[in-house]
Amino acid sequence: MAEAESKLVEGATGPWEVIIGIECHAQVASKSKLFSGAATEFGADANTQVSLVDAAMPGMLPVLNEYCVEQAVRTGLGLNSKINKRSVFARKNYFYPDLPQGYQISQFELPIVGEGEIVLDLAEGVQRTVGIERLHLEQDAGKSLHDQDPALSFVDLNRSGVALMEIVSKPDMRSAEEAQAFLKKLRTIVRYLGTCDGNMEQGSMRGDINVSVRRPGGELGTRCEIKNVNSFRFVGQAVEYEVGRQIDLIEDGGEVLQETRLFDPKTGQTRSMRSKEEAHDYRYFPDPDLLPLELTDEFIDGIRATLPEMPDQKKARFVEQFGLKPYDAGVLAGDKASSDFFEQVAEGRDARVAANWVTGELFGALNKLGKDIDESPVSAEQLGELIDLISDNTISGRIAKDVFEIMLETGDAPGKIVEDKGLKQVTDTGAIEAIVDEILAANPEKVAEAKEKPKLAGWFVGQVMKASQGKANPAMVNEILAKKLGG
Numbered sequence: 001m002a003e004a005e006s007k008l009v010e011g012a013t014g015p016w017e018v019i020i021g022i023e024c025h026a027q028v029a030s031k032s033k034l035f036s037g038a039a040t041e042f043g044a045d046a047n048t049q050v051s052l053v054d055a056a057m058p059g060m061l062p063v064l065n066e067y068c069v070e071q072a073v074r075t076g077l078g079l080n081s082k083i084n085k086r087s088v089f090a091r092k093n094y095f096y097p098d099l100p101q102g103y104q105i106s107q108f109e110l111p112i113v114g115e116g117e118i119v120l121d122l123a124e125g126v127q128r129t130v131g132i133e134r135l136h137l138e139q140d141a142g143k144s145l146h147d148q149d150p151a152l153s154f155v156d157l158n159r160s161g162v163a164l165m166e167i168v169s170k171p172d173m174r175s176a177e178e179a180q181a182f183l184k185k186l187r188t189i190v191r192y193l194g195t196c197d198g199n200m201e202q203g204s205m206r207g208d209i210n211v212s213v214r215r216p217g218g219e220l221g222t223r224c225e226i227k228n229v230n231s232f233r234f235v236g237q238a239v240e241y242e243v244g245r246q247i248d249l250i251e252d253g254g255e256v257l258q259e260t261r262l263f264d265p266k267t268g269q270t271r272s273m274r275s276k277e278e279a280h281d282y283r284y285f286p287d288p289d290l291l292p293l294e295l296t297d298e299f300i301d302g303i304r305a306t307l308p309e310m311p312d313q314k315k316a317r318f319v320e321q322f323g324l325k326p327y328d329a330g331v332l333a334g335d336k337a338s339s340d341f342f343e344q345v346a347e348g349r350d351a352r353v354a355a356n357w358v359t360g361e362l363f364g365a366l367n368k369l370g371k372d373i374d375e376s377p378v379s380a381e382q383l384g385e386l387i388d389l390i391s392d393n394t395i396s397g398r399i400a401k402d403v404f405e406i407m408l409e410t411g412d413a414p415g416k417i418v419e420d421k422g423l424k425q426v427t428d429t430g431a432i433e434a435i436v437d438e439i440l441a442a443n444p445e446k447v448a449e450a451k452e453k454p455k456l457a458g459w460f461v462g463q464v465m466k467a468s469q470g471k472a473n474p475a476m477v478n479e480i481l482a483k484k485l486g487g
Contacts, residue, residue, distance in 0.1 A: 003126070003127060003128065003129065006174040007174060008216060009243060011247045011251050012251050015215075015216055016213045016215065017174065017216045017217075017218075018174055018175060018211070018212075018213055018239075019173075019174070019213070019214060019223070020178065020179050020210065020211055020239065021169050021170060021172070021223075022168075022169045022173070022179060022182055022183065022207050022208070022209055022210070023166060023168050023169075023208040023210070024166070024168075024205065024206070024207045025165075025205070025206050025207075026075075026167060026195070026196040026204070027162060027165075027196055027197075027203075027204035027205065028068045028071045028137075028163035028164065028165055028195065029194060030065060030067055030068050030071060033051070033065065033139070033161040033162050034065050034105070034137065034138075034139045034163035034164075035053055035062030035063060035065065035105065036052075036054055036063070038050060038053075038161065040162050040163075042199075042202050046156040046158060047156055047157055049158045050158060050160065053161065054100075054157055054161040055100055055157060055160070056100035056102075061289050062289055062290060064089075064293070065163065068137060068163040069112070071163075072112050072113060072137050072165055072195075073112065073113070073295070073299075074193050074194075074303050074306075074307070075113070075135060075165055075167070075195045076113030076116065076135050078189050078192070078193045078195075078307065078310060079113070079116040079132050079167070079189065080117055081114060081135065082113070083112070083295065083300050084110065084111065084112055084114050084295075085295045085296070085297075085300070086110065086293070086295075087110045087111055087112040087292065088107065088108075088109070088110040088292045088293070089105055089107055089137075089286070089287045089290040090107060090109075090285060090287060091103040091104070091105060091106075091285055091286075091287050092105075092106045092108070092138075092284055093282055094282055096141065096144075097144055098141045098142035099141045100157065104138060104139060104141060105139050105287055106137075106138035106139070106166075106284075107136035107137060107138065108136075109284075110292075111134045111135060111137075112136060112137055112293065113132075113134060115131065115132060115133065115134070116131075117130065117131050117132055118130055118182070118185055118186065119312060120181040120182060121181070121185075121330050122181060125326065125327070128172070128173070128181070129172070130169055130170065130173060130182055131169065131172050132168070132169060133168040133169060134168050135165055135166065135167045135168070136165070136166050137163060137164070137165060138163075138164050138166055139160070139161045139164070140159045141159065141160060142158070142159055142160040143155070143156045143159055169182060171212075171220075176235070176236040176237075176239035176240050176243075179209060179239050180236050183205075183235060184232060185311070187200075188311050188334055188335065188336075189311065192308055192336050193307070193308070200231055201230065201231070203230060206229065207229050207230075207235060208225050208226065208229070209225070209226040209235060209238060210223045210226075211223060211224055211242045211243060212224070212246070212256070213243060213246045213247055213250070221250075221256060222258050223258065224246070224257075224258065224259055224260075224261050224270075225259075225260045225261065226238045226239075226261050226262070226263050227261065227262055227273060234263055237265075237268050238263040241263075241269050242270050259273070260272075261273055311334060314329075314339055315329045315330050315332075315333040316329075318332060318339075318351075321351075322346065322351035323351065323352060324351065324355050328356075328359055331359055332355065332359065337372070337374050338358070341358065341373050341376070341380050342354060342358045342380075344384070345380045345383050345387070347384070349387055349391070350387075353387055354383075354384070354387060357383060357386075357387060361401065365404075365408055377408050377411050378407050378408060378411075382414060385414050385415060386404060386414040394418065394424055395418055395424065396472075398465070400414075402423070403423065432472050432476050432480060435467050435468055436460070436480050436481060438467070439460060443460075443463075451485055457478075457482070457485055
């Protein structure tokens with residue numbers, strides 16, 4: 001696979017190179033919060049999942065959730081990252097209505113996970129390796145509610161104290177496509193690991209996108225951070241707009257200011273939120289209520305031993321074991337539920353045929369229906385049965401597509417549909433020959449032409465299939481026609 005080259009953006013005064021880094025906040029898949037036993041379930045009534053620790057009541061002390069530590073280490077291992085056996089929790093001080101403590105417990109100089117990398121699969125078989133700078137654990141803030149009253153704002157502390165993994169990339173991405181691919185691959189990895197559900201629409205995974213532009217090979221430009229982007233489509237739109245804004249600004253003689261911006265999905269534009277604070281403005285210092293976190297090799301190796309087969313490994317196995325094309329293997333391995341579905345369909349069958357049906361007919365139908373693979377009206381067992389009906393010549397490939405459409409609508413098994421609708425393939429040589437003779441007798445001019453130009457035999461195949469309502473065995477039709485036209 002070729003490593004991606006930087007795609008330059010043409011401005012009015014020449015080409016520009018785009019530099020992108022992403023800070024992804026992924027909510028840890030845990031039933032309780034990072035420092036308390038309060039629940040984390042999504043959609044609960046406001047302020048019903050708040051412990052005294054989360055509300056910052058006087059005298060309340062945080063107690064670290066060991067399971068959240070395991071999930072962070074597990075994610076680090078899945079990102080091929082260094083696990084730091086000693087890490088420190090720090091207080092990140094700032095004041096906001098939804099932050100009851102007046103600080104956020106996070107990690108600063110000594111995070112739990114250090115450097116790693118992930119490989120992005122881009123268009124046309126091109127790859128891009130993106131470095132991971134760090135992963136650290138931190139607690140989420142609450143949520144300010146501005147739509148409950150015309151004059152007042154309210155605060156919901158249900159999210160206060162929820163465990164987050166902040167996964168920080170290096171500035172290795174060079175286009176909106178790569179930024180989207182990074183978040184998609186990251187979501188795939190955490191879902192495989194079971195460390196985050198990746199539901200961007202619920203806010204359990206969101207990205208802060210750092211964007212800057214420079215002349216090719218020149219000094220890094222001033223970056224702007226686009227905060228809390230929560231869909232892949234919005235990531236693409238936000239990057240495209242921000243790149244254009246910065247280039248236009250510089251070329252018009254202006255200067256890009258380091259700031260935090262918000263993306264407005266309605267306008268497709270970014271707008272200024274606040275000037276960007278430097279890290280030291282937060283006045284980090286080690287949290288006096290929490291001891292440094294010390295991990296043993298046994299603890300880390302125990303988690304490593306439970307890692308599942310990861311997406312890149314699965315893609316390679318699909319290519320080697322099943323003979324799939326790298327693109328198809330990547331599509332199937334890119335989602336754990338899809339890869340599991342495919343392997344059920346492929347078991348004991350031609351895996352390439354199974355892959356074609358899953359990535360073609362099934363994915364196309366699910367896309368139209370707006371459903372995920374988990375909601376598929378056609379089960380893996382049913383799709384496998386349909387493929388069996390083709391391979392044993394019970395039905396033709398063309399009839400199979402009609403049967404599949406009925407399966408989508410009714411949920412019925414393919415064998416039942418074929419029986420009820422009388423769709424079994426005609427394999428009786430005499431019956432097919434009678435149809436062929438009838439077609440040949442009705443088209444003497446075409447017969448003469450076909451004897452001169454054998455390629456015209458395809459027209460007769462079509463006519464026989466039409467006359468048999470698609471039930472005639474295509475191989476037999478071709479064989480009989482070849483004998484009769486060749487004679």
